[in-house]
Amino acid sequence: MASEENKKQDSALSVQQGVEQPSSVNPALSKGLRKFKKDQFEVMDYVDGILKGDRAILSRAITLVESARPQDQEIARQLINACLPHSGNSLRLGITGVPGAGKSTFIESFGLHLIDKGHKLAVLAIDPSSKRSKGSILGDKTRMEDLSVNPNAFIRPSASAGTLGGVARKTRETVILCEAAGFDLVLIETVGVGQSETTVAQIVDFFLLLQLAGGGDELQGIKRGIMEMADLIVINKADGDNIKKAELSKREYENALHLFPALENGWIPKVLTASAFHSIGLQPIWEHIEEFVRLTQANGHFDGKRQEQSIGILNDTISHALTEGFFYHPELKPLLASYEKQVLNKEISPYEAAQLLLKKYFESLK
């Protein structure tokens, strides 16, 4: 990942230099440029390259989106706005599962299967833990040897820094860039252990949960609620001696799903078995996904969900910024701590403590 880091620095630098360059206007950018007259040459380069499907430029653009430098973020903003009208034409698949469920092997063989069917595939990852692990998932591309060298696949390790919200935002903006670059399938991988799934659910159209045969034990790693988010559960490694066990797990999961109420979109989550390693059962998975898309596009829930997601992100970003502004307010921190102590000692009700803290906060903004 070190070289990844350097690449970031380089492009960030080159972008900075770009700022000084002379410029000509690109109609595709007129909206973005109405606000920002500078950087337009640089931005135009990125947009043209992305719309042409230039993978090198796409890669640099994503690095720009992931960059923390203000100048880079400024350009990234214009870039995203310019690509937005060209985005939204892909199917966005979320894939999660505990470590050991075989996510990489699955993504590789499932991805190659879809590419054989004529799709262009981008693979991204949301991995909040990567702040420490430097992009543990997808980071090691050698785990997907064939896919990573396939001309119709684009694999991008997870942003290796930042809060979950930040990583999610970068991932969503990366989806926009990939779609503008002509990828009609975007796979987003998460480790099924954290909050990240809830965040991914705000980005993807369909959520696939990868499980292992053998009943509930393997689920220990899966966070409560994730199973309820799944549109499809795939029991992986259903081969050899494992087939019986896989079929048993399948029935167990079907019974469990049967106890959950139907989804609003009319889709009934399914359970399938597969062996990614032996490329068994991949086509049925894809057909189920296609069936889901047909159903939800017919009843309007497909677009409805995407619109909900956009407004949801607008609202969440605002709420998040507001609460961050409060809880990381330097003057308030000690006060907050002391009120928390009083609340725990039952000296004051949490409601009154909140009221007093809010009063102080809004006074500090005047």
Added chain:
Amino acid sequence: MASEENKKQDSALSVQQGVEQPSSVNPALSKGLRKFKKDQFEVMDYVDGILKGDRAILSRAITLVESARPQDQEIARQLINACLPHSGNSLRLGITGVPGAGKSTFIESFGLHLIDKGHKLAVLAIDPSSKRSKGSILGDKTRMEDLSVNPNAFIRPSASAGTLGGVARKTRETVILCEAAGFDLVLIETVGVGQSETTVAQIVDFFLLLQLAGGGDELQGIKRGIMEMADLIVINKADGDNIKKAELSKREYENALHLFPALENGWIPKVLTASAFHSIGLQPIWEHIEEFVRLTQANGHFDGKRQEQSIGILNDTISHALTEGFFYHPELKPLLASYEKQVLNKEISPYEAAQLLLKKYFESLK
């Protein structure tokens, strides 16, 4: 409920008059009074009555807590703070289930069973829908004829107005008053159809989900995720021809729960069958609850959860107030609407829209 409304007005009035009255200091209130010198006589009356277990005064105090009048809220604040040190000594049970699961019958016969064992029982309800239905659940006390007239039971219909957050707050403050009044068991009922369960989970120690026999179909009304919140699932109406079906459902639920990971507190959610109407299987339910309390008090999760809840309420109240302040900001509303439109038309990214809206908002606070 009309008389209920009038009672509110009356007490609100009497409280107002109380404001003018001369006052003497009550040590129990010293803390509350350090901040508010007025109303102390009125507040002292309430506190003394509550600590004596006077149900009429408790009832008036709750009406005060539920009142929307600023003067009432002022006194309610002092009241809560004065009762806080005397609170926390009860076991707080959440009970939910779809309409038709037999919640009232269950609460009545289970409640009477616990009173027979020497407990003092307060029954409250969180029902955000009650804004329209005027306290549909528990509102009709005749549904609990025997319990409602029992000297060791105190039944309070849900606050019949306000947002979920508001109702939840009032309920939690009512719990404090009930505990100060010596009730060692507080049952909080919710209809298992809305968000309210998540809110109740912030108040209760133990969550009981009441179900009906017959597999998944009855679950249609239960919101996703509620089953995962349950510490105990009770299949009700397990009598007569229903017993077989109930046992089958029991196994189905056990299989489903088996797929969920263990809870942090070490408790493994159980499934029991019962017939509230015939008072069958009530003692085993209570023994499971006692087992839960023993376990979680031994491993520290019981107190830990309560502390988390208090801090959680502090934080949620703050976050809620901050977002409300933004999203109901009169000047911003039209701007927010137009940005939402732009986001849906993919003219601007939700992130940039959020950024621009936040800028406007903080400028307006200066």
